[in-house]
Amino acid sequence: MKEPGTKGTTKEFIKSVMMVVLFLSTILLLYVFWEDINPGQMTLGELTEQESVHPLIEPAEVLAPDELQLSYGDGSYGVITGDTRSYWWTSQDPSQGPTFSYSVREFFQEQDIFVEEITEEQYKQVVAMESLKVIFDEALPLEFLCQVYQWECPSATETIQQVSELAYSFGSMESLFVRDKGQGKYYRIIGNGENLEKTPFLSLYQRTAINAHVAYPLSLLMGEAEANPVLVPLPNEFPYTITTYTNERAIGGEDFERSLAKTFFGNTFDFTRIIQDAKGTNTYMYGYGQRVLVATKDGTFRYQEETAVTQDVKLLDSLEIALEFLSKHGGTQGASEEIYALHLSDIQQQASRPSSVRFLFDLWEKSAVRYEGGGALAITVVGEQVVEFTRDFYIPEKTQTQPFSAGDYTAVNVLATNYEQMAAVLMEAGFFQDKREESLSLVLQSIQSIRLAETRFAKTQEGMGKIETCWCFFIEEDGKQMEFYYSIRDALPMGHTFR
């Protein structure tokens, strides 16, 4: 038998539930209306998440040497200029064999490490023996590398400021060798070990030798007295790739642009002015320009914000701040959902207070993809604040890869064909002032590297272009740097850019 009033209680309960549902629905619809969300595309995740956060990239993931050189000790050499990363560092245990950074970490675990400065001649002699060397185009502080890769660098290494080259020679197995190109200094870091069987560098050397391209010094190939000893790859065959690309804005459209813009303006997005011009540029501006995002038609996104009061931070902290900022603002996921790896290609530090560092990144697809004129990502960190962020990712469309033989268009012949054009461009750009030598000598003296490189060539106004394997010559003179690109198919100039 039912209690009196039970039916009424149930009715009241149902009414209450309906009231709650209606109340919640009202809130939800208000939110949808307020945020201008298309209900058809709405997911529960979007309702709960304030800002999309992409996986945080560790500093160790964005660093890799630009070139890996092997000396076979008989006057012949090997080089790896593409996938140097797999020989340098891996996030997992080095199951396929030790990496260079792992081997250095093992080295630094020894006791009684001391450092001595050596001469350039000694350095050249010892690395001419069977050795393994990594080259960083952009020198990095040793302290920074020690922090990033957990090398237990002893206080003795504090004398070493920058690392342009790091080498291990089987001619002096108890040592590591460092070149600080900026200071023009060479160091020998001496440990205890001298056991060939135990050093992880041995298996690394063997693994690297299998995949390295044959290379010889420029001086040996050209015979010019002035030619410098930079290594020139002489590959029999290599993969030649040509890819057409478009940009993120062209693929992702307005949805991608808005979602990226929202990450910069957050809750203030509704108070952000959007100015659209006839050329297709959208400018998002908050306040009187405290925060501005400019999205251009060619797919470049440039964000700037006013510098607030901030304090000095170390280089590694600046890099971590930059990478954290990236993870909150689009990450490395492109508009077509692919996830890119990054390669830190340039660090521009300003001697100011608070610290100001501009990091330039290339995208990494099997190897770093160099940009003609700029980079894929640039982040400027002043103190603890990111004040500038430029994102210019490409979206590959059609790729063709084929094995290619350099044939007669070796790097040396590309140089022989184009040195006059190179010299003319360099002189116009202010290189070789007051120098009276012949063009060939001037060019040969200033070559810093010759590599096969994947290069993203300048895009059209619509943000399209091509990425192609080409010969890349890196020239440096009195601190000025320029890169030249030449076709591997016909040795013709393809472009050049300041670095």
Place this chain on the structure above:
Amino acid sequence: MFYQKTANNSISKRGLAVLLIVVLMFSMCSFFSLTEAYGAEDPAVTVVNPMDGSTVYSSSLLISVKLTAPETIRVNLYKQVKNDADGKPVPLTIDEWNKVQSEKTAIVSGAAIATEPSIQVLQGWVMDTVFFTSTNNLAFFTKKVENLSGGVYKVKIDTMGSGDAVLYTTEQVVFIKEKAAQPVQANVFENSQTGTVSFLQNLLKSIFGR
């Protein structure tokens, strides 16, 4: 007239004798010359590597040729061999090569009675012939030849004319030895500070700053 005729005869006889001597000397020089050149060397061709008469301690050899004119060259690498008692080709040793060169020098200078060296040197095949054409006033032919055993090798570069005509020939001899035979280098860090001194120096630096 007669006098003139006699004089002419004597001049022509003398001239003929001089000419014969010149031709004889030229042909002997050509035949026994140390470089064994088949013709004059091409001024537009320079063998950058290997250097003539150099020793390479490696199983590979880089051939680098510089061309300063638009032309076609034919590049060959031969191993210097001789026939053994059974008539089989065997590599010429460096000592044997040096002996042959000494004998040739002696023959040319007239110090030796023999008219040809005691060992007949043959050209052993090493690699396929390579043709390279330059269309500029500066070009380089480069090739790495691998898996070479010890011995005496000759790089031969022919400058090609129309058809199969050889206009010039340039040759370089190189001695290949095993890498293990390389003379032991003096210790690079012989004059470096001792470990203890460096260690103490580093210790002091770390205590008192740089």
